[in-house]
Amino acid sequence: MSDESSGKAPVAELLMLIGGEFRKSFDGGWIDVENPTNEETVYRVPQGGAEDARLALQAAEAARSEWAAMPAVERGRLLVSFAGKIRENRERLAGMLTAEQGKTYELALGEVDVSADFIEFAAHGARRLEGDILPSDNPDEHIWIHKVPYGVCVGIAAWNFPLALACRKLGPALTAGNVMVIKPPSETPAAVMALGQLALEAGLPAGVLNLVTGGGSTMGTELVTNPITRLVTMTGSTATGQRIFGMCADNLTAVRLELGGKxxxxxxxxxxxxxxxxxxxxxxxxxxxxxxxxxxxxxxxxxxxxxxxxxxxxxxxxxxxxxxxxxxxxxxxxxxxxxxxxxxxxxxxxxxxxxxxxxxxxxxxxxxxxxxxxxxxxxxxxxxxxxxxxxxxxxxxxxxxxxxxxxxxxxxxxxxxxxxxxxxxxxxxxxxxxxxxxxxxxxxxxxxxxxxxxRQGFHNGHKLSGTGGEDGKYGLENYLEKKTFYVNFGD
The missing domain is CATH 3.40.309.10 (Aldehyde Dehydrogenase; Chain A, domain 2)
Structure with missing residues (x-):
């Protein structure tokens, strides 16, 4: 029986954003998203696989150099515009969060507000990306510590606050000059996938932010193990974080994990x-x-x-x-x-x-x-x-x-x-x-x-609760790596 003949509202289909274009998966499969209040399907997202993941990573890599070369303040302005688009769609996004995750609408509105704040707070720090100049032991010489983006980052968000967790990652990552592929959880992907259109409306260049959906064992594995990926940031269970940590070892990919707690x-x-x-x-x-x-x-x-x-x-x-x-x-x-x-x-x-x-x-x-x-x-x-x-x-x-x-x-x-x-x-x-x-x-x-x-604090776990951390100036630092220059200016 179709949705129309049953009297139910049609199920909305949300496409992946890859290289500035909205796409279905290569094999055409779909993931049904259930409303936990009544067990009805409310959204469908593509069942992406390894090929979709590779395409998204390649799109991010193609956008990497130009985005990193853009003055940080210009990146910040685009991200502030993106945060504004999220606020303009506050009620719609909150309704999606409630439908897919079951949280109260009041809490969902708060999640949307926090999501925009995460991006805006990071964007306002664009002018405060700092390095260091140190004295050298040698005459006529300086030591410069220059901080640079990693490049292509993969963000994996948990299902409990999917929109906020995605924005918590993409705000500082993009401000620092990285590009991103984000995979929201299959249980609650809808509100995160809605960010795609808002990102384009805000003027983010194609490939800077890519949004893909699929299983962890297929798409997730490809995202984490592909050599294009230079940093993985993940929020989720400790068991999943441990697997990701191990999978990143071959390429020595940087890892930031926010895991379970007790x-x-x-x-x-x-x-x-x-x-x-x-x-x-x-x-x-x-x-x-x-x-x-x-x-x-x-x-x-x-x-x-x-x-x-x-x-x-x-x-x-x-x-x-x-x-x-x-x-x-x-x-x-x-x-x-x-x-x-x-x-x-x-x-x-x-x-x-x-x-x-x-x-x-x-x-x-x-x-x-x-x-x-x-x-x-x-x-x-x-x-x-x-x-x-x-x-x-x-x-x-x-x-x-x-x-x-x-x-x-x-x-x-x-x-x-x-x-x-x-x-x-x-x-x-x-x-x-x-x-x-x-x-x-x-x-x-x-x-x-x-x-x-x-936002200005630092959120991090010890022991099996994670490695890395997020928020504030220390969270922004996690998306930058360092180059050291020994600059001799003598004759």
Missing amino acids: APFILLEDGDVDKAVEAAMVSRYLNCGQVCTCSERFYIHDAVHDEFVRKFVDASAKLKLGDPMDPETDLGPKVNRHELERMEAMVSRAIEQGCTLALGGKRPEGPAYGKGYWYEPTILTGATNEMEVMREEVFGVVSPIMRIGSFEEAIRLANDSDYGLSAFLFTRDMRKIQRAVLELEFGEIYVNRAMGEQ
Whole structure:
């Protein structure tokens, strides 16, 4: 039955952008993009393969020299125009994000705003691309450290914030004089693919930004291993990042990885319980808990444990699940069935291992939830650090809570993890805050506040949470490599 005869709106088809032209894949295949709210297909994108990837890389390589030679301020002006086009299409892009990923429309609007900010912030730094002049040990000589773009960069974005993650990469990469091929996730590619037309309208030259879709084992492998590629920047799971890191070895391709996290949320006996609960509501439930920096495991001091649990349960029980386009909705669905079933299984095993279910622990009932991938906010008490739910990333609305007795215990347990992306600490004691600066093994630490990094900061992970980093001046530096000139001007 066709979409027209069934009464459903026709499914929009979004094409790849390669060398300034919109294209289907060489084999003509398509990827269906599902709305996790109702399980209906809402978009189709090309099922590209290795040949499509090579074509995109060749188009980027053809545009590389001219783009790099353009004055940085001119590149910046074009990127500011691109950010403006994103803002002009704010509502349309937000609607696409909600339809393909299930996030609330309000959050989707915020993602579009952040996406434009990422590009604009980087573009405004075009005049601040700096090198160094150093004194030489020799007479009549200077040492110049000149910073240059890598060339062709490949950007691979995760499905939870696809538009923001793509723009977070392309803004600094293009500002620095690189050209890019971006592969959005197959689960949520639509809003990223919509950037293609906006980039052309903003005046970006053909080949500077290329957008392709396809599987990781075919297109993704070609993008990462092709010798044209000089830098790969990827946001996603640790397992995928490790595979990419290995595949880049043969060509010694530069790698920037932002991977999984298992953020500890530490509330000490002198912390503000109400502020901690307020922060936990954001840092656990934003985007249905599908954020790499979300609070994933809770270490609550025995003196305030019961009060925190009671207030956290009460606040969580009031959250409304439902249509993400409804402004009163707090939580949409999980992104797909696999993610839902994985989270369900982790909760079941946690209860078998001794956790007590304080809230949720199941899919909601009722006709509104007959289709889609819904799960109630879930709080588990009595957790221990050996449990899977305290060690492996849940990436959902599940909060395992463990009692602690001291700051030292909290630090030890928090660091007892393969991950080191983000952490949360609530205390009024500046001595403990200063100690945490030195002792917590995480790249991004929030003290007495909810998560949420800023453009001028630096977002990076330690241990298995990644290598490289993004945002601010240090993020821009990641898209530049160095040339050293020993300039002798003597007779």
